[in-house]
Amino acid sequence: MDDLQLLREMRSDVGSAPPAALARGRKSLMSRISHSSPKEAQPTLRPIRLRRRLLFASAAAALIAGGVVVADVVRPGAPGATADAAEVLNNAAAVTIRTTDxxxxxxxxLKIETKELTASGAQTSxxxxxxxxETTGGQVYIPANRDEEWVWHREPRVPVESASAKAKALAAEMAATMQRMPEGQPPVVGIVRAKGGAFYGNDxxxxxxxxxxxxxxLPKDPRALLDVxxxxxxxxxxxxxxxxxxTIADGLRTGVVPAGLRAALYKAAALIPGVTLSDRRATIDGRxxxxxxxxxxDGAERTEIIIDPESGLxxxxxxxxxxxxxxxxAGTVVGWTSVRTSVVDSAP
Structure with a gap:
């Protein structure tokens, strides 16, 4: 699928994101360019992202201590996922265990390719x-020896075809600001290289x-893992x-979590109250x-992971x-990320 076709499909199939959904992403604004200087951040533009936590280059993750005090855990008291959701998750765990990484x-x-549709916005002066x-994407290339250099090709953020002229102008202004990185800092668009995958200084x-x-x-017992x-x-x-x-979805969609932990994460998700099966034939990026x-x-939206029942991925x-x-x-998809994993012989 070429970029133009992708944009056209998004225009016809996905409505514009509501202000309430956009507002929920305000706090995670510009998390990927946290190394830019305060003077270079937009003084009059206030970009918004509807994004989930990122496991690559996540500054927040680096600040979390590894210790766990299980006695202080707030564990929901209701039963776990609905029966049909638990069945799907436990089946995915079983398939994962049988599948060799x-x-x-x-x-x-190992090439991890992602495509995204996200909600964004800005407040003018x-x-x-x-x-x-807007759409974006990227490819992470992980070497056989994970201590060696990883390569991340980060694509630009492009407003969908249906965006207004004013939105496109603001998006261009934001993109230009993001390019003004301090000298010596890695870019936020283009090729980024980091030994051991420590992009932007974070493992x-x-x-x-x-x-x-x-x-x-990490514990492989689902309840112990969920407590963590x-x-x-x-x-x-x-x-x-x-x-x-x-958190479980973030780990699963990276494509790099070992099979044993992936299986435990699926089983842990089956223990979470409120998890339901929402669609047995959900399509994302052609799959x-x-x-x-x-x-x-707040009951405004539902976060979903889409599992291939054949591979457990x-x-x-x-x-x-x-x-x-x-x-x-209701029912409109306001943002999505697709993940494809493959083995390749070279990296950019």
Whole structure:
């Protein structure tokens, strides 16, 4: 699928993001360019991103301590996921255990390719709020020896074809600002290289608080693993279950978490109250899988992971409105990320 076709499909299939959904992403604004100087940040533009936590180059993850005090965990008291959702998740875990992780020969790379549709916006100097949707993508190349240099090709953020002229102008201004990185700092668009995957100075993590290199040290017992996640996300949101589910989704969609931990994460998700099966034939970026999700604390949208039942891999993630908004009825997909994993012989 070429870029133009992708944009056209987004224009016809996805409505504009509502202000309420955009506002929820305000706090995570510009997390990927946190190394730019304060003077170079936009004084009159206030960009907004509807984005989930990122496991590559996540500054927040680097600040989380690894210790766990299980006695202090806030564990929801209700039963776990619905029966049909738990069945899908436990089946995915079983398939994952039977599936061998890719084995790379020297010189080969594990390629993790993502495409995204996100909500964005900016407030102009005269106070006008302009919202739009935009696409982006990227490819991470992970060497056979993970201590060696990783390569991240970061694509620019492009407003969808249906965005207004004003939105496109603001997006261009934001993009220009993002390019003005301090001398010696890696770019936010283009090729970024980092030994061991430590992009922007932060090691890649398996789940929040645990570096990828220590993934096998996490408990494989689903309840114990979920307790760890509850502890590390305590106070991050109004609903511990929702925060835990998003954390699990973040780990699963990286494509680099070892099979044993992936299986445990699926089983842990099956223990979270409020997790439901939302669509047995959900399509994202041309591929079809089973969607499992949980509502946001305010009931406005549902975060879903889409699982390929044949491989046990997460092939994408999306946010779906649960309430009607002007121009965006309930059921509208307001943002999505697709993930494809392959083995290649070279990197840029």
């Amino acid at each position: 890719p084995v790379l020969a020297p010189g080969q790379y 005269d106070g006008d709020q302009v919202n739009w949707q 890649p993590v398996a789940i929040i608080g645990t570096p990828l290199k220590d993934a096998n040290e 996640i509850y502890e590390r996300t305590k106070g991050a949101g109004k609903n511990p279950g929702s925060e835990a589910f998003v 079809t899988g089973t969607a499992i999700g949980i509502p946001s604390p 997460v092939i994408g993630e999306q946010s779906v409105l649960l309430k009607d908004y002007p121009g965006s009825p």
